[in-house]
Amino acid sequence: xxxxxxxxxxxxxxxxxxxxxxxxxxxxxxxxxxxxxxxxxxxxxxxxxxxxxxxxxxxxxxxxxxxxxxxxxxxxxxxxxxxxxxxxxxxxxxxxxxxxxxxxxxxxxxxxxxxxxxxxxxxxxxxxxxxxxxxxxxxxxxxxxxxxxxxxxxxxxxxxxxxxxxxxxxxxxxxxxxxxxxxxxxxxxxxxxxxxxxxxxxxxxxxxxxxxxxxx
Amino acid sequence: xxxxxxxxxxxxxxxxxxxxxxxxxxxxxxxxxxxxxxxxxxxxxxxxxxxxxxxxxxxxxxxxxxxxxxxxxxxxxxxxxxxxxxxxxxxxxxxxxxxxxxxxxxxxxxxxxxxxxxxxxxxxxxxxxxxxxxxxxxxxxxxxxxxxxxxxxxxxxxxxxxxxxxxxxxxxxxxxxxxxxxxxxxxxxxxxxxxxxxxxxxxxxxxxxxxxxxxxxxxxxxxxxxxxxxxxxxxxxxxxxxxxxxxxxxxxxxxxxxxxxxxxxxxxxxxxxxxxxxxxxxxxxxxxxxxxxxxxxxxxxxxxxxxxxxxxxxxxxxxxxxxxxxxxxxxxxxxxxxxxxxxxxxxxxxxxxxxxxxxxxxxxxxxxxxxxxxxxxxxxxxxxxxxxxxxxxxxxxxxxxxxxxxxxxxxxxxxxxxxxxxxxxxxxxxxxxxxxxxxxxxxxxxxxxxxxxxxxxxxxxxxxxxxxxx
Ligand code: SF4
Numbered sequence: 001x002x003x004x005x006x007x008x009x010x011x012x013x014x015x016x017x018x019x020x021x022x023x024x025x026x027x028x029x030x031x032x033x034x035x036x037x038x039x040x041x042x043x044x045x046x047x048x049x050x051x052x053x054x055x056x057x058x059x060x061x062x063x064x065x066x067x068x069x070x071x072x073x074x075x076x077x078x079x080x081x082x083x084x085x086x087x088x089x090x091x092x093x094x095x096x097x098x099x100x101x102x103x104x105x106x107x108x109x110x111x112x113x114x115x116x117x118x119x120x121x122x123x124x125x126x127x128x129x130x131x132x133x134x135x136x137x138x139x140x141x142x143x144x145x146x147x148x149x150x151x152x153x154x155x156x157x158x159x160x161x162x163x164x165x166x167x168x169x170x171x172x173x174x175x176x177x178x179x180x181x182x183x184x185x186x187x188x189x190x191x192x193x194x195x196x197x198x199x200x201x202x203x204x205x206x207x208x209x210x211x212x213x214x215x216x
Numbered sequence: 217x218x219x220x221x222x223x224x225x226x227x228x229x230x231x232x233x234x235x236x237x238x239x240x241x242x243x244x245x246x247x248x249x250x251x252x253x254x255x256x257x258x259x260x261x262x263x264x265x266x267x268x269x270x271x272x273x274x275x276x277x278x279x280x281x282x283x284x285x286x287x288x289x290x291x292x293x294x295x296x297x298x299x300x301x302x303x304x305x306x307x308x309x310x311x312x313x314x315x316x317x318x319x320x321x322x323x324x325x326x327x328x329x330x331x332x333x334x335x336x337x338x339x340x341x342x343x344x345x346x347x348x349x350x351x352x353x354x355x356x357x358x359x360x361x362x363x364x365x366x367x368x369x370x371x372x373x374x375x376x377x378x379x380x381x382x383x384x385x386x387x388x389x390x391x392x393x394x395x396x397x398x399x400x401x402x403x404x405x406x407x408x409x410x411x412x413x414x415x416x417x418x419x420x421x422x423x424x425x426x427x428x429x430x431x432x433x434x435x436x437x438x439x440x441x442x443x444x445x446x447x448x449x450x451x452x453x454x455x456x457x458x459x460x461x462x463x464x465x466x467x468x469x470x471x472x473x474x475x476x477x478x479x480x481x482x483x484x485x486x487x488x489x490x491x492x493x494x495x496x497x498x499x500x501x502x503x504x505x506x507x508x509x510x511x512x513x514x515x516x517x518x519x520x521x522x523x524x525x526x527x528x529x530x531x532x533x534x535x536x537x538x539x540x541x542x543x544x545x546x547x548x549x550x551x552x553x554x555x556x557x558x559x560x561x562x563x564x565x566x567x568x569x570x571x572x573x574x575x576x577x578x579x580x581x582x583x584x585x586x587x588x589x590x591x592x593x594x595x596x597x598x599x600x601x602x603x604x605x606x607x608x609x610x611x612x613x614x615x616x617x618x619x620x621x622x623x624x625x626x627x628x629x630x631x632x633x634x635x636x637x638x639x640x641x642x643x644x645x646x647x648x649x650x651x652x653x654x655x656x657x658x659x660x661x662x663x664x665x666x667x668x669x670x671x672x673x674x675x676x677x678x679x680x681x682x683x684x685x686x
Contacts, residue, residue, distance in 0.1 A: 003300040006456065006510045010281040013518030020282040029461035032271050039265030039468060041258070041481070059480050094498075111498070114412050130482040139496030143445045147438050165467035165482075173463040179294065179428050181493060181500050182441070185486040190438040192400055193478060194353035194369060195376050197244035200400045203352060204407065205438025205485065 033166065040129075040164060047128050047161050048213065054131025055211060060188035061201060062131065062209040069214055070122075073155050074101050076212045077120055080153060081106070091119040091149065095140045098122055098155070112148045119149035125160040127168055132187040133211065134168060136180035143182045152189070152206035157215045217549045217565045218363060224549065224572035225659075231543040232663045237373055241544050244372045245535040251479025252532060252586070259475065269472045270590040273526035276459050277517070280525075283426045283459040284508065290429030294491030296504045301334075307509045308339035311418065311451055314505055315345055318449045320415035326435065326443040327351035328420025329367050329529060330455050333551045333564065334511060336418070348410045350439040352403050359386050365545030367552060368477050368531035373544050407439075417443040417501070419489075421454035422473070422528075423466045424506075430490040431506060432466055434474070434483040441487055450489070450501035456508050457525040463488065469528060472588035476530040516563050524559050524596060526589040533583035533593060539576055542663075548573060555583035555593045562600050571609050574600035632675050639669045 043050055055062040067076055081088055092098050094110040098120065112119050121141070123133040133154050137143045146152060162168050173179065190205030201207050221227065231237055256262050276283055288298045301307035315323060323345050325331065340347045349358040353371035357364060359382045364370030371379070376396055383390045383399060387406045393399050419440050423432040431452050433440040444450045460466045474483050493500035516525060534540045534554030545553035550561035550570065558573035574597045583593040604610055624631050645654040646668030653661045660666055670677070 001300075002302040002306060002510075005302050006300055006508070006514060007281055007284065009510070009514035010284070010456075010517060013514055013522075014278065014281065016281065020279055022282060022286075025279050025282050026461075028275060029465065032268065032275060033464055033468065035268075039261050039268040039471070041471070042260060054481070114408060132482060132486075137494075137497060137500060139494075139498065142498040143441060144499050147441050147445070165470065166464045169462065169464035169467055173425075173428055175427065179430060179488070179490040181490055181497060182445070183430075183488040183490075184441065185482070185488075186484065187480075187482040187486070188484050190436070190484055192352045192437050193244075193247070194351070194356070194371055194437075195374075195379055195396045195399060196240070197247035197369065197372075198396055200397050202404065203400055203437035203439070204350070204404060204411075204442055 043129070043163075047163060048158050051126055051128040051131055051161055052213075054128065055188070057131065060131050061191070062188050062211055064211045064213060066213045070097060070155060070157070071101060072214065073098070073120070073212055074103050074106070077153055078105060080151075080210060081118070084151070086118055086151065089117070091116050091145065093119070093121040093141060093145050095122050112142065112145050114148060116149040118151040118153065119145050120153045120155070121145050123154050123156045123160070125162055125168065125171075126156045127162050127165055127185070129164050130187050132165075132185050135182075135184045135186065137182035137184075138180060143184060146184050146186055147205045149206055150202070151208045151210070153210045153212065154186075155212045155214060158213050159215055217561065217569050221549050224547070224576065227547040227549060228543045228576065229662075231547040236375060236378075237544050238542070240373050240375045240378075241541055243375070244366075244369050245541055248368075248478065248531070248535045252476060252535070253479075255475040255479040255481065262475075265468070265472055266588055266590055268468055269528075269588050270526065272460065272465050272469060273528070273589045274523075276461065277457065277522050277525045280456065280459065280517070283461065284456060286426040287424050287429060287459055288508075290427060291431075291491075291506055292429070294429045296429065296491050296506050299505060299507045301507055301509045301511070304334035304509070304511045307334045307453060307507050307511065308336055310507050311336060311453065312339055312343045312345070314449065314451055314503075315340070315343065315416050318416055318503070320345055320449070322346040322348060322410070322414045323416045323418055324348045324350050324411055324414040324443045324447065325354070326417070326419045326433070326440040327354045327370065328418070328453060329364070329551065330420050330453050330509060331418065332364060333455075334453065334509060336453065348407070348414065350407055350411065350443050351435070352400065352437060352439075355403055355407065356382060359383075363546065363551075365553065366531060366534055367529050367554075367556075368534075373546065411439075411442040412446050414443075414447045416449040416451060417445075417447040418451045418453065419444050421452050421458050421506075423460045423469065424454055424458045424508075425463055425466055425488065426459055427462045428488070428490060430463070430488040432470075432486065432488050434470070434486050436478075436484050438485050441485060444489060444501065445499050448501060449503045449505070450492075452489070452504075452506045453509060454506065456510055456513050457527075473528050473530050476532040476586065476588040512564050519563070520599065521559070521563060521596065523591050524556070524563075526591055527556055528589060529556075530588055532586040532588065536582040536586045538578060538580065538582070543576075555597070556591075559593060559596045559600070567600065567604055567607065568609055571600070571604040574598075574604065632673065635673045636676060639671075639673050642669050643671070
């Protein structure tokens with residue numbers, strides 16, 4: 001069986017005479033990441049400032065606005081629709097907090113179509129270091145919401161901002177924690193550099209990413 | 217190596233004569249080099265991050281048996297089916313068999329160099345399953361019928377003019393395609409329906425996370441998630457060396473990978489896939505298969521190439537290689553080009569067919585300097601040269617020339633006489649400090665000048681100065 005063959009070949013190549021010591025290996029792996037901020041990029045400003053600075057950096061290309069509360073989201077969406085001259089028909093993630101908002105004046109549906117123009121979603125958390133949004137797949141958070149629409153409007157609670165990528169790992173993937181089917185870490189609108197290395201937006205995923213920060 | 221290739225010298229010669237190719241290579245590698253430089257300059261801790269990257273990857277390689285078993289356990293617990301393939305053929309059989317069982321007519325694929333390595337495109341074709349490449353570059357080369365020429369930008373050898381022609385000839389609704397933006401939109405329209413109609417989606421893996429059993433993919437375009445979410449079945453093919461201990465370790469490596477590849481800080485879409493669709497999920501695959509592929513990796517581990525297994529496929533060594541930038545990827549003949557490819561190909565395809573690759577290197581060391589996990593590529597290449605010599609693979613002309621050189625070099629008086637004569641001879645062909653052509657040097661001067669030597673040899677100048685100083 002190939003499984004045994006591969007493992008035996010690996011053990012022979014490593015010169016193992018005894019089974020690997022799992023506890024020692026785990027300890028060594030943990031030590032590697034132990035140094036304070038080992039190998040991390042520099043940081044300035046507050047957590048929210050850093051997040052905004054990264055998200056709106058030309059390399060990431062997101063846009064952002066800040067509102068007081070989640071209930072201000074429909075107003076922000078209406079303004080976005082009118083600024084961009086988009087039809088008032090949008091997909092809203094089947095997330096109870098979003099569904100409970102007052103969407104009057106806009107026709108909403110809770111599924112995302114193949115050629116959806118605009119979808120609104122609530123991120124599970126954000127990462128300041130890279131200006132990223134994190135989505136966990138769930139019955140209330142279908143994965144395709146982040147990939148099919150042309151315009152992606154994402155609400156994010158500022159109290160859900162994390163500093164570093166590793167902080168996400170510590171908070172959500174520690175031993176024994178059940179993992180969602182998909183964790184999507186989204187950093188800016190879709191893009192490609194496949195033709196002559198030049199960045200072009202809107203490759204397969206959304207061409208526009210707009211973040212509405214609330215709280216804080 | 218691809219079958220029926222002409223010798224390396226001919227392949228390289230043809231690439232050097234192709235001026236459009238040079239233009240295409242320069243456009244992408246130039247941009248990548250500049251963007252990486254900016255990203256690295258903005259990161260004072262870069263060197264210490266590279267040490268960390270090297271240490272994490274070395275730790276995994278040194279404990280690969282442990283991490284494979286841990287990953288398998290956790291992946292199975294999440295509902296994934298884990299398959300093991302010792303060889304490329306076995307891996308393809310497993311994938312084709314899963315597709316057959318699923319009754320698959322159409323398969324979408326998100327770019328994976330491992331898939332290329334094991335010949336998956338051909339295997340799917342042989343099984344008469346429609347294969348839709350979804351990464352823009354892979355889409356371009358699928359239309360062109362070309363192999364990839366770079367591990368990050370597989371269509372780097374195509375100029376925008378060539379892409380426009382390809383799309384115009386094969387897309388249902390190509391539009392006017394007046395600029396690159398419009399070409400990207402044309403591909404978006406063309407592929408959208410295919411994403412949703414596929415029966416199986418196949419992806420590679422950037423990392424396999426041992427403690428969660430998750431598979432991490434990164435893309436700019438979002439095509440990986442559109443490949444893996446709508447179909448009923450998602451198959452991952454991954455090299456066994458892709459393991460990392462935990463998500464936090466993956467994060468530390470992602471920082472290095474993305475900056476080294478494109479100069480961005482994080483790729484647009486970084487996704488951790490863990491098992492199949494859950495109860496109540498509106499999308500996601502019903503079946504989630506992971507094929508762990510050895511295909512020579514355990515052999516590399518025992519063959520003194522353990523350091524090469526640290527590679528995270530960022531492509532920086534290609535972008536910074538003077539040879540790659542002149543000949544491009546296809547001339548190398550294997551799946552992986554450039555410095556990392558020249559180390560991998562002899563191991564994957566055998567040294568007799570690929571011994572030229574280790575020689576097609578100036579050993580200038582740029583690749584090692586930019587490698588985010590500090591792989592000593594020049595040392596590994598020298599290892600192949602050494603082995604090729606020991607195994608008697610070097611042609612007789614090379615062996616004779618080296619013996620002649622040794623004969624002269626170990627006799628100082630003779631060496632001085634011969635080099636003085638050679639310097640005089642070369643002067644005859646020099647114009648303004650450069651030699652544009654000279655008998656026996658055509659291989660060099662056909663594509664570049666040779667700096668003319670000084671008017672006398674080092675020893676002559678040294679003696680003259682010693683006399684003057686007295
Ligand atoms: S050898 Fe190093 S620089 Fe080259 S692709 Fe691998 S990780 Fe990147």
